[in-house]
Amino acid sequence: MKLTATILPIKVGRYSVALNKEDAAEIGVVEGDRVRIARRGRSVSASVQIATGLIARGKIGVYQDVAEELEIGEGGEVEVYPVSRPVSVELIRKKLEGKKFTRDELREIIEDIVENNLTEVELTAFVLANYLVGMDFDEIEWMTRAMIDTGETIEFDKGIVVDKHSIGGVPGNKVSLIIVPTVASAGLLIPKTASRAITSASGTADTMEVLANVNLSVSEIKEITEEVGGVIAWGGATNIAPADDRIIRVEYPLSIDPRPQLLASVMAKKGAIGARHVAIDIPVGNGAKLPNVAEGRKLAGEFVELGRRLNLNVSCAITNGSQPIGRTVGPALEAREALKLMEDRQGSSSLLEKSLGIAGMIFEMAGLTSSGYEMAKELFMNGKSLEKFRQIVEAQGGDGNVKSDDIRLGEERYVIESKFEGAVVDVINSRIVKIARLAGAPKDKGAGVYIHKKRGEVVKPGEPLITIYAEKGWKLNNAVEFAVENPPVIVSGMILERYPSFKYV
Amino acid sequence: MKLTATILPIKVGRYSVALNKEDAAEIGVVEGDRVRIARRGRSVSASVQIATGLIARGKIGVYQDVAEELEIGEGGEVEVYPVSRPVSVELIRKKLEGKKFTRDELREIIEDIVENNLTEVELTAFVLANYLVGMDFDEIEWMTRAMIDTGETIEFDKGIVVDKHSIGGVPGNKVSLIIVPTVASAGLLIPKTASRAITSASGTADTMEVLANVNLSVSEIKEITEEVGGVIAWGGATNIAPADDRIIRVEYPLSIDPRPQLLASVMAKKGAIGARHVAIDIPVGNGAKLPNVAEGRKLAGEFVELGRRLNLNVSCAITNGSQPIGRTVGPALEAREALKLMEDRQGSSSLLEKSLGIAGMIFEMAGLTSSGYEMAKELFMNGKSLEKFRQIVEAQGGDGNVKSDDIRLGEERYVIESKFEGAVVDVINSRIVKIARLAGAPKDKGAGVYIHKKRGEVVKPGEPLITIYAEKGWKLNNAVEFAVENPPVIVSGMILERYPSFKYV
DSSP states (O other), rough: EEEEEEEEEOSSSOEEEOOOOHHHHHHHTTTTTTEEEETEEEEEEEEEEEOOSSSSSTTTEEHHHHHHHHOOOTOEEEEEEEEOOOOHHHOOOOOOOOTOOOHHHHHHHHHHHHHHOSSHHHHHHHHHHHHOOOOOHHHHHHHHHHHHHSSSSOOSSSOBBEEEEEEOSSOOTTTTTHHHHHOOOOOOOEEEEEESSSSSSOOHHHHHHHTSSOOOHHHHHHHHHHHSSSEEEGGGSSSSSHHHHHHHHHHHHOOOOOHHHHHHHHHHHHHHHSEEEEEEEEEESSSBBSSHHHHHHHHHHHHHHHHHHHHHHHEHHHHHHHHSSSSESSSSHHHHHHHHHHHHOOOOHHHHHHHHHHHHHHHHHSOOOOHHHHHHOOOHTTHHHHHHHHHHHHHHOOOOOOOGGGOOOSSEEEEEEEESSSEEEEEEEHHHHHHHHTTTTTHHHHHHEEEEEOOOEEOOTOOOOEEESSSSHHHHHHHHHHHHHSEEEEEEOOOOOOOSSSOOO | EEEEEEEEEEHHHHHHHEEEEHHHHTOOOTOOOOEEEEEEEEEEEEEEOOSSSSTTTTTEEEHHHHHHHHHHOOTTTEEEEEEEOHHHOOOOHHHHHTTOHHHHHHHHHHHHHTTTOOOOHHHHHHHHHHHHOOOHHHHHHHHHHHHHHTTTTOOSSOOBBBBEEEEEOOOOOOOOOOOOOOOTTOOOOOEEEEEEOSSOOOOHHHHHHSOOOOOOHHHHHHHHHHSSSEEEGGGGEEEEEEGHHHHHHHHHHHHHOOOHHHHHHHHHHHHHOOOOOOEEEEETTTTTTSSSHHHHHHHHHHHHHHHHHHTTTEEEEEEEEESSSSEEEEEEHHHHHHHHHHOOOOOOOOHHHHHHHHHHHHHHHHHSSSOHHHHHHHHTTHHHHHOOOOOHHHTSSSSSOOOOGGGGOOSEEEEEOOOSSSEEEEHHHHHHHHHHHHTTTTTTTEEEEEEEETTTTTTTTTTEEEEEEEHHHHHHHHHHHHHHHHHHHETTTOOOOSOOOOOOO
């Protein structure tokens, strides 16, 4: 059927068109079916929306994605005919019925995901099938390989390529800013791609962006790594394992993270950059993603097994995730803390010891030494970590002479003091993150939280517990209001809540 | 944040807006989050899309659904701020983890579905959770009640209200056109709401529409039923159990029909019209939805139990669904066959016996007789069914004097003859449907298939097997081409397929 285009000036992330109900019936399709849209010898398959009332008969609503691909302008004529759904949809149905995917089937599905051939309904079905029905290790391996193959990859001509990854869930985890230069200063190659915050207050990419450009292409990542040994880039600016970004668009709104997807997503990124040795940080504890060491060990075993199948040497560090790492949460605060630690060569032990511990694991995996921690500590204390970090910052277009004191923090500040004397018994991850986000993080780089007292430290009445930083007064107010109602730092003896919550008259 | 509206002239079936990436970060939301859009004291909660490049900073893309609700015009200013997701999303997550819904939780979710508060991802998660995790009978009952309560209902002041339903899957099943008038002629009230075809060649509503108006409101359905005892209306024109329509939008593209949804959907519609006695037709066999009597019996037991909980008297008829009912498939052909059967008082036994059998079940359930079939047969043979059918057609705005020969069939016709002598061993449902749809059904009312020979009948070379009807020559050609490649009527001795498919030179 020939139809005339009405351009809908918005990108929806897949090929989609809107048809009048009568025209759709004439073509023989309903909502969710596919049509092929052809113009001047080129065509795409698009999913059908039924537009109630707004697309006249003989017209077709063409979203920008399709319009650009086929160079269709307002009033352009297109040929429209029904086609069947991608075979991936039938394969996903198979998984819903409990069947196992084959290698080729997973390849087919991942290709369709990368090419935006699946609707949101279909993509959700894939992710939920993996969540509820699950995958065995063959399937996880095949999915990982398909994710690597459908994106960009990096190959280094020489050198030992290593990487580190954290599964996330603990605030203030700026360890990569210390691990990457320490590892690179030992002559290893560490082309680290990091993520931005989705629900957290600052992703490693957000934090690094305070000091340097993180929007690097794959060729820039390769070039800089070959030049200075390491890089800290935003993975989202590359086309490495792009299926993952699409899948996250479904996982995030449902707050689920199916185990097969988690494993494949991490390992595909490591495989794509050609890493041989990979250290994975698995924070556990109250308020972390995993509740205890036993659960951490289970996940660690899965990472190691998947690594074995992909010929990647994996070691996992199960770490304490029950309170923030270091004393800061928020991009500028975190960048400052990491840089200051390297300048002073002393500071928060949770940050320093964790960073050196993981860097040391990598040294041992790569066969450089049998006492990795000591080697990492030596490089750090000799100023090699700092020197390398400055080189990396400069290579990424930042100021190689930057000092921690140069980093601008939010001007709007509020100190919350303790009303009691006692020891801190808890620093609640979720409240710290919420306060930092309300204050403007990660968008406002200077926003965040400084934690004066962590677990086990003693506090007197009037001493500060946290300082909230913001760039805008109204955001500071929102953050303070929440923090007063929901104390993030719990001092022994505090009354946590009262039932019923009445006041004496 | 204040933003200026760019109207996106399309309805997407829920409240949705598109934000510039920077503005979204400033507000603190990402794709899939919710924002509240406020204008002149009114507001709605909308899901966030991130528009890549097309919505400038300070602008907001407002889909028609939101624009109409808040009366926003091009360039109108709106206030936008982040809000949390509907609590339903958290409840759906609970089900994904295997938990049981409470009555209130299901009510909350069904309300959000009806009010279009859930995104496609969230709605898909609900349907798939029900498919993979399942529901117990408490939950199914609560979901059914919520579906009834969130839509329109009918209450009749007097009379015994009955209904019938088929779970579908067998082509040519025009039994409602005979059952409804037969039942109504006995003084029972049968306000039947039927569906249109989605994947079939003709739904009961499509078939009835050949003779009368089926787009009736709930008050028209009530009025006509009180006047003549019965009606055959399209359920989609009413607001009865509207959650079902939304849910189908997700089930259809995945070709799944979760058992809890199937049960609730059928029974909610029956409950909403105040039915006391309900007969349910469950076709089983090769090519039907359920493969055998045992599976049919299982589903029947579930319908009866759900009925018991809802105080509805349910009986199920497990019927033969392995070949089409009667000899016709397609709206006009089916209307003609049903009407002609009532005029002639003889014809296809599969159609006649099945219709009278189910009508008879209803008579017995309503306590009118202990020999229902005989009572139905008597009404039918006395011409009461035909007389009542004409009254119903007239009450629905059709011609009460219509004759079967008046019904116009497609002028484009093609007869497929048998090349062999033998007995028909199979009439393949899926192929018959595909041929009828390629010929133009259900959109072209005159399109469809007449089946000359059904299972067990003997055919000689040159005798017709099927006649294909179409309104347009090119559609007939497509249908014939498919039918020749994929014979729908299998004669004993035919070679079904050849491997490898070569020709002798």
